[in-house]
Amino acid sequence: MQYLLLIYGNEAAVHGATEEAGKEMHGAYMAYNKALIEAGVMCGGNALQPTSTATTVRLAAGKSQVQDGPYADTKEQLGGYYLIDVPDLDTALSWAARCPGASHGTMEVRPIWETGL
Amino acid sequence: MALAEDALCDAFAAALSTWPKQGAPANPEAWLMQAARRRVIDAVRRGRTRAAGAETLLAVTDPFAGADNNREIPDERLRLIFACAHPAIEAVMRAPLILQTVLGLEAAQIASAFLVRPAAMAQRLVRAKVKIRDAGIPFAIPEREEMPARLESVLEAIYAVFTQGWADPAGADARSRGLTEEALWLGRLLTVILPDEPEALGLLALMLHADARRAARRDAQGGFVALDAQDTALWDAALIGEAEQAILRAATMGRPGRFQIEAAIQSAHAHRRISGRTDWGAVAGFYDLLWRSTGSAVVAVNRAVAVGRRDGPQAGLALLAPLQEDQRMSGYQPYWAGRADLLARIGRIAEADAAYERAIGLETDPALRRYLAGQRAALH
Numbered sequence: 117m118q119y120l121l122l123i124y125g126n127e128a129a130v131h132g133a134t135e136e137a138g139k140e141m142h143g144a145y146m147a148y149n150k151a152l153i154e155a156g157v158m159c160g161g162n163a164l165q166p167t168s169t170a171t172t173v174r175l176a177a178g179k180s181q182v183q184d185g186p187y188a189d190t191k192e193q194l195g196g197y198y199l200i201d202v203p204d205l206d207t208a209l210s211w212a213a214r215c216p217g218a219s220h221g222t223m224e225v226r227p228i229w230e231t232g233l
Numbered sequence: 234m235a236l237a238e239d240a241l242c243d244a245f246a247a248a249l250s251t252w253p254k255q256g257a258p259a260n261p262e263a264w265l266m267q268a269a270r271r272r273v274i275d276a277v278r279r280g281r282t283r284a285a286g287a288e289t290l291l292a293v294t295d296p297f298a299g300a301d302n303n304r305e306i307p308d309e310r311l312r313l314i315f316a317c318a319h320p321a322i323e324a325v326m327r328a329p330l331i332l333q334t335v336l337g338l339e340a341a342q343i344a345s346a347f348l349v350r351p352a353a354m355a356q357r358l359v360r361a362k363v364k365i366r367d368a369g370i371p372f373a374i375p376e377r378e379e380m381p382a383r384l385e386s387v388l389e390a391i392y393a394v395f396t397q398g399w400a401d402p403a404g405a406d407a408r409s410r411g412l413t414e415e416a417l418w419l420g421r422l423l424t425v426i427l428p429d430e431p432e433a434l435g436l437l438a439l440m441l442h443a444d445a446r447r448a449a450r451r452d453a454q455g456g457f458v459a460l461d462a463q464d465t466a467l468w469d470a471a472l473i474g475e476a477e478q479a480i481l482r483a484a485t486m487g488r489p490g491r492f493q494i495e496a497a498i499q500s501a502h503a504h505r506r507i508s509g510r511t512d513w514g515a516v517a518g519f520y521d522l523l524w525r526s527t528g529s530a531v532v533a534v535n536r537a538v539a540v541g542r543r544d545g546p547q548a549g550l551a552l553l554a555p556l557q558e559d560q561r562m563s564g565y566q567p568y569w570a571g572r573a574d575l576l577a578r579i580g581r582i583a584e585a586d587a588a589y590e591r592a593i594g595l596e597t598d599p600a601l602r603r604y605l606a607g608q609r610a611a612l613h
Binding site: 117119203204205206208209227 | 319321367368369370371373375379
């Protein structure tokens with residue numbers, strides 16, 4: 117089963133971190149990536165640019181409404197994701213717990229809807 | 234056997250679609266076993282199996298061949314219980330799920346026990362089972378490292394079933410009476426299939442001790458009888474004996490936990506049957522332990538009452554003081570009743586009266602309300 121691991125964290129804290137802390141975090145993510153690949157469960161993943169770069173689009177009465185900013189203003193913002201393929205939720209949860217993002221924010225684990233597309 | 238496990242998951246998924254419409258079968262795990270067998274056979278027929286030759290044939294004829302049948306079926310039931318009490322399932326739905334899928338109770342029965350509308354309960358049960366299927370919650374006995382936390386939610390779910398039934402002491406509602414029996418059955422089952430888990434023994438002992446006092450909880454007129462005023466001759470000695478056995482077995486494993494401590498508290502209360510008096514020193518000591526490991530507000534209140542008996546009402550009140558500003562106490566009857574009793578013992582009558590009034594206003598059981606009103610009247 118495929119799961120999306122969504123990494124939520126306080127952006128300001130992440131981008132305002134000291135150089136040392138930043139390097140440590142980078143190293144942690146590199147190690148995590150490696151572990152996922154070596155376990156054969158990695159299907160993809162990316163860090164996202166901060167919510168200041170986000171834009172929303174909605175269609176209302178046939179007209180497209182474009183607005184600056186993320187979908188919602190939250191205490192923790194979506195900062196990245198991983199797509200993994202594992203047998204069950206418990207395995208997905210244990211990978212989510214190991215993600216460096218888990219110790220600095222919140223991980224959401226969502227199963228992919230297999231629609232056969 | 235991966236094939237058997239997949240088949241069981243498929244069978245459960247099938248259950249998700251039929252059970253909401255037809256209701257759970259009388260014997261859910263047997264149903265699951267049969268459905269699982271059918272799916273193994275189907276899978277082989279469709280050529281999906283990767284196992285070769287004779288091994289496949291064996292799987293088709295009996296997925297559980299070579300296994301001790303007595304042991305395997307409880308294991309499957311245990312996996313079902315752990316799936317129902319998985320942390321990904323919302324906490325309030327774990328006990329209802331177990332009642333439906335493991336014990337085959339109807340959604341309407343479960344609804345009335347938990348004071349929820351039947352349609353709402355049915356819907357929430359379906360949602361929970363859909364979550365199990367769609368999120369891929371596994372049917373598996375947790376690994377050693379996960380076991381303490383995972384077992385805790387199973388035990389809490391079973392205890393929730395028990396306390397729902399316990400809320401009807403007169404056994405006036407047949408459904409509630411059934412719930413305590415179901416919880417005891419589950420509790421016993423858990424100690425058989427998880428013989429090395431002392432907390433399972435603790436929960437069983439806790440429930441047995443409570444159930445042993447069933448006949449003494451109300452007097453002939455249906456009036457409430459406080460624990461330390463109960464006629465111990467009405468307590469069920471056999472149940473107490475079984476409870477004590479469980480506690481002793483748990484103690485030999487040297488892994489204390491919340492349910493074992495709660496059972497020990499019950500045991501200390503039950504000792505009045507032999508000694509003629511309640512050993513408040515023991516009760517308070519166990520509550521101190523429980524408080525240190527849980528920090529729960531409910532435990533704090535019970536501890537304050539027990540300490541009040543052991544060290545005097547001032548000591549008890551001192552322990553209640555930090556809870557004064559706690560919002561949760563505004564709806565918690567035992568806090569006010571406990572406070573009232575302690576205040577009365579040191580002669581602060583006006584405050585005790587006010588506290589009893591609060592307690593009465595928060596109590597839903599008429600027998601208990603009458604008792605508290607009687608205590609309040611006795612102040613003057």
